[in-house]
Amino acid sequence: MLTMTDVEVGYGRTSVIHGVTVEVPPDGVVAVMGHNGAGKTTLLRAAVGLLPTRSGTITLDGEDVTGTAPHKRVRRGLAYVPQGQQSFGQMTTLENLQVVADGRARGAALVDEALDLFPALHGLLGRRAGLLSGGQRQQLAIARALVTEPRLLILDEPTEGIQPSVVAEIEQAILGLTRRGGLSVLLVEQHVGFALDAAGHYYVLASGRVTAEGTGGAGSVTDVRSAMAI
Amino acid sequence: MEIIVTQLFNGLSGGSILLLAALGLALTFGQMGVINMAHGEFIMAGAYTAYVTQNVLGSAGLSLFVSLPIAFVVGGLLGVVLEATLLRRMYHRPLDTLLVTWGVSLVLQQLARDVFGTAGVDVPAPSWLSGPVELLGFSFPRTRLFILALAVAAFVALALALRFTPLGRRIRATVQNRPLAETAGISTRATDRLTFFIGSGLAGVAGVALTLMGSISPNLGTSYIVDAFLVVVVGGVGQVRGAVIAAFVLGIVQSFLEYSTTASIAKVLVFALIVAFLQTRPQGIFAVRTRSLA
Numbered sequence: 001m002l003t004m005t006d007v008e009v010g011y012g013r014t015s016v017i018h019g020v021t022v023e024v025p026p027d028g029v030v031a032v033m034g035h036n037g038a039g040k041t042t043l044l045r046a047a048v049g050l051l052p053t054r055s056g057t058i059t060l061d062g063e064d065v066t067g068t069a070p071h072k073r074v075r076r077g078l079a080y081v082p083q084g085q086q087s088f089g090q091m092t093t094l095e096n097l098q099v100v101a102d103g104r105a106r107g108a109a110l111v112d113e114a115l116d117l118f119p120a121l122h123g124l125l126g127r128r129a130g131l132l133s134g135g136q137r138q139q140l141a142i143a144r145a146l147v148t149e150p151r152l153l154i155l156d157e158p159t160e161g162i163q164p165s166v167v168a169e170i171e172q173a174i175l176g177l178t179r180r181g182g183l184s185v186l187l188v189e190q191h192v193g194f195a196l197d198a199a200g201h202y203y204v205l206a207s208g209r210v211t212a213e214g215t216g217g218a219g220s221v222t223d224v225r226s227a228m229a230i
Numbered sequence: 231m232e233i234i235v236t237q238l239f240n241g242l243s244g245g246s247i248l249l250l251a252a253l254g255l256a257l258t259f260g261q262m263g264v265i266n267m268a269h270g271e272f273i274m275a276g277a278y279t280a281y282v283t284q285n286v287l288g289s290a291g292l293s294l295f296v297s298l299p300i301a302f303v304v305g306g307l308l309g310v311v312l313e314a315t316l317l318r319r320m321y322h323r324p325l326d327t328l329l330v331t332w333g334v335s336l337v338l339q340q341l342a343r344d345v346f347g348t349a350g351v352d353v354p355a356p357s358w359l360s361g362p363v364e365l366l367g368f369s370f371p372r373t374r375l376f377i378l379a380l381a382v383a384a385f386v387a388l389a390l391a392l393r394f395t396p397l398g399r400r401i402r403a404t405v406q407n408r409p410l411a412e413t414a415g416i417s418t419r420a421t422d423r424l425t426f427f428i429g430s431g432l433a434g435v436a437g438v439a440l441t442l443m444g445s446i447s448p449n450l451g452t453s454y455i456v457d458a459f460l461v462v463v464v465g466g467v468g469q470v471r472g473a474v475i476a477a478f479v480l481g482i483v484q485s486f487l488e489y490s491t492t493a494s495i496a497k498v499l500v501f502a503l504i505v506a507f508l509q510t511r512p513q514g515i516f517a518v519r520t521r522s523l524a
Contacts, residue, residue, distance in 0.1 A: 050412070074413060087410075
């Protein structure tokens, strides 16, 4: 589905990612873990196209998308939920979904399907997204990504900074999506237990390099914790 | 009573001209953050479009309506060319933009002088717009009523388009969070170009309206550009509806001050009032309220 091969990414003169190779198989869930500053978000931003790669290649379904604009990658089936519960704050909840649904043949149905996943948003459709709580905004962000009918969903710390009761809801929704089939997920997550529960494969990133990788599942928790402790 | 009504009408009329000049800026400056000093010259280009259209068509009545859409396209295309060649390279560099677009405005003025001459030219108003309308014992010039109606129609059309159309949603999304819009599948480059086309096109429409106020000359735009920026800043940057209130309030205040003092003193007083207002409310009439700006 998505393959990043020997990718190097940075900001200005500073390189943050040094020759990282990550592969997300079709229908697969891959988790990327690591401490703050390990380069997880930078890696995802490069995967989406918000940051250019200095070297290496990125392919989507076997086609090279290394220099392709983000909105064109979205058209090819990639969706991205950035860190920090981002939304179009001055637009209503419904408009946040409509702006993505516009121009899609099944637009209205897609909005309804996304809302079914997060029923809490039903009562907030007319409220401006900037006035929603962090948890509600994150649900909206995931719903918005799903309206693009993605085949690959990229999630950057979807439960970060959200109150525990809502975290459980969001985790359940993500697990539900990963088990539904037809959707690959690339997940960056601090919460190791949840990440490994969802993922079939994991990578541990430290200082911009892959320091450990393996298969997901609860059995790998100790391996990941020890890899992250180094 | 007569004085109050007359000054109120003059204020509304002045405000409607300000609004037409500022509406496009509310998009390109207010929404996109681009300081386009050449916006005034897009107004001038719209005015000369009306002049050329009338010379080609001959009939003043027909040419007014024909020139409105043509001026919109002419202004819009000038804006798109400016955006595609220069401005796209300097988003988030307001000072550079200011200097570059000021340079462009001088070039456009000179171009107009070379083509149309330095002297002002007249674009006669159609006969059905000449003379006043008598209402409740007061008389209101038809041309000014027409400009007022045109300004209100332009605002309503823009507000509805921004609020309810897919393009409007794309523009607002791009303005609020560009990377998020891009990763939501919106081509932000295409949206920028369209936003600039509409904003600059509205300047062209303003230019046509100004031909009804008197003769036009190559430096027509310079008389309006500062006031137009003031309207956007006072209204609240990023708020199109703020521009409406600001334009009419400034128009009315100026009209009453002009009556009690002189045009120059009134201008000074208006500037002083704006400075005082922005001291207490730097964000303008409408502030952006949100839990988080993200």
